[in-house]
Structure formats: structure tokens, C-alpha cells
Amino acid sequence: MRSQEDGLRDRVAEFVRTRVMPCEPVLDAGGPHAAAVLRELQARARQEGLWALPLPSELGGQGLPFAGYARLAEAEGASDHGPAALGSASLLDATMLWKHGGDRIRGRYPARLAAGELRACYAMTEPDTPGTDPFATATRAEEQPDGSWRVSGRKWFVSGAGGADLVTVLARTDGEPGDREGLSLLVVPTDSPGFHVVRELPVLGAGGQWEIRFDGVGVAADHLLGGRGQALPIAAERLRLGRTLRCLRWLGQAQRAFDLMCVRACSRTGSRGALAGHQLVQSHVFEALLALRTTRPLVHEAAAKIAAGLDAHVEVGLAKVAAARMLQQVADAAVQVHGAAGLGPDTPLPALLRTGRAARILDGPDELHVTSVARRVLRAYEGGAT
Known part of the structure; x- marks a missing residue:
């Protein structure tokens, strides 16, 4: 039986697929036209009741708890422009200022950030x-x-x-x-x-x-x-939440690349039949699916710990490294199956591949998270503990 949360996720996915993705070339180009198109998308999101889902109700958002928003974030993040179009791009800044700011900051900025009036x-x-x-x-x-x-x-x-x-x-x-x-x-x-x-x-x-x-x-x-x-505790709180949000969105982008790869494999034919009949293509599909299916639980485990207010250092570090590597792997496989078409401007694959590669450096390189997680795990074994 489908839950209300499933229905909301489907609505978010449909909005991103049918309204945001067709506008990506304009939005990617930037400038006044892109700003106007984004405002139109934001107005449509408000009309459809999808605006600012995870923002606190005190700030004009819909107050969806992070545990519930985590599943939506995958669908929302399938496009880089999804969070901005749906009003959740301000989540980190608005909540940080609301939680840690004084009266003047709280009164002047968070609600306007949540409303999309400020960036x-x-x-x-x-x-x-x-x-x-x-x-x-x-x-x-x-x-x-x-x-x-x-x-x-x-x-x-x-x-x-x-x-x-x-x-x-x-x-x-x-x-x-x-x-x-x-x-x-x-x-x-x-x-x-x-x-x-x-x-x-x-x-x-x-x-x-x-x-x-x-x-x-x-x-x-x-x-x-x-x-x-007092910067470091606030920064650490923001980083853990921000990294987890990005991991969730990378899952959505990897799923998008995977779907494109499978459609291409089934629709592209040559003298030996459809690409889907080739073992090497099947291998790309299997490895990509394996990466997606094994990474998703890691990311949602991190999200669940953050939602519960628990220490999530290890879980976030594992999720960040796994999700960045996974997005790069799946996007690369999709490009390979598309051939030359995967390198050109007619699919989002170059952008997805670029995001995956950059993800392994920006917001903390893989090496930082590997070292940090390993040190935390090994501390539990110091002194002969098991």
C-alpha cells in the first residue's frame, strides 16, 4: 500500500522531470533569462504545494522532518536546479541563521531566504x-x-x-x-x-x-x-547536513544516468542487434546497478542518524566517499554506452560525469574522509578493545 510520502515523492519527481529538466539548458546558461525561468518554476512549485518542503514552518516552509525529506531529496536532486526550483536550496543557510543567529539576524534573513527573496x-x-x-x-x-x-x-x-x-x-x-x-x-x-x-x-x-x-x-x-x-561546532553541523544532502542528490543524479543508459541500451541497434544484447553492455548495467544499490543504504543510514540527532561522523564520511565514487562510475558507464552521443550536448551525461568527478574533491576530498573515518573506527580498538 502506497503511503502519503510515496505520493509526495512521485509528485516531486514528476515536477523535476517534466518542468525543471526541460529548462536545464536555459538555467545552465545563467543570466536574466535564466533568472526569469527560475522564478516561473518557483511560482509553479508554490501553486502545486511543493515549495520549501523541508524548511521550518516558522520560516514559511512546510516543516517536513528531515527523515521524511531524505527520500524526496533524491528525486529533487536528479537535476542540479531541482532544489532551487522547489525552494529547498536555502535549507542549510536559512536553518543555520535561524538556529545560531541573534535576534537581528533571525528577524532579517531566514524567512526571506526561505521565501526565495534572498540568496x-x-x-x-x-x-x-x-x-x-x-x-x-x-x-x-x-x-x-x-x-x-x-x-x-x-x-x-x-x-x-x-x-x-x-x-x-x-x-x-x-x-x-x-x-x-x-x-x-x-x-x-x-x-x-x-x-x-x-x-x-x-x-x-x-x-x-x-x-x-x-x-x-x-x-x-x-x-x-x-x-x-564558536565557528567550528556550527561549521561541523552544517557540513554534516550539507554533505548528506549532496549525497542524496547524487543518488538522484546517478539514477538519472542509469535510466538513460538502460534506455540507450534497449533502443540503440546495430548490425548485431540492440546494445542490450551485448555482454559488455550488460556488465556496465550490472556494475552500475550494484553501485547504486549498495550506496543508497549508506546514504540513508547517515540521513537517519542526522535526523535522530546522533553522532554521524562515520556514516557521513562513508556516504560521501561512496556516493561521489558511485556517481562518477554510473555516469561514466552511461557515457560509454551512449558512445559519442554521451560526450555531446544532447544529453545531461557530460554534466553528470563532471559532477561526479568534482564531488570527489569538493566538500572534502576522498582522502580526508577515508582518513577521518578510519581514525575514528580505530580509536575503538585502542588498548586492546574489541
């Missing part, structure tokens, strides 16, 4: 420091006599910074680069004097990542997120 981004990685080591952060926020802050430094690979209204920036408020203390998060309106978008950073030819610079940007005292020196 936010998150700036952590720097050009001249290892992205895997937040303690090396060199961007500095100096406290002023009136309690405000002045931020100076550079950040890069900031998703969506080119069109953002707000940026939450990781900066050093005390100590020196390398110190394990003294890191804070500040919320900076991007129309502040001294804030600059330096350049877009195409990832394997695709846009969306940016380098930004802070030249003595003034930040109000009440735009400190959490408290002074």
Missing part, C-alpha cells in the same frame, strides 16, 4: 591554505571599538557567490593561522563596501563557483553567528 552562500576555503585544514584560515576579522568587525581576506570555490545577497564567512577573530581556537562565523551582506566578487571559477568547464575578496568590510556586532570563537 546566501558560505565562504570557508581560501586560495593559499589547504581546504581540508580550517585551522589554517587566514581571513581575519578585527574587532572595532564599537564592537563591530572589519573583515579582510580571500575565499574561493564559494558556491553561488556571484548572485548572493549574503555570505557567511569563516574568519579568524583571535590567534594566528594554525591555532585551533579563535575562529568565528560572520554574516556579511554582499552590498557592503569592500566586498568584491573577484572571478568565476569554472569547474571542468561549468560555472557556479566563485572567488571573493574582503577589503576591510565592516560587519555589525550583531552579525556574529553563534559566539566569538
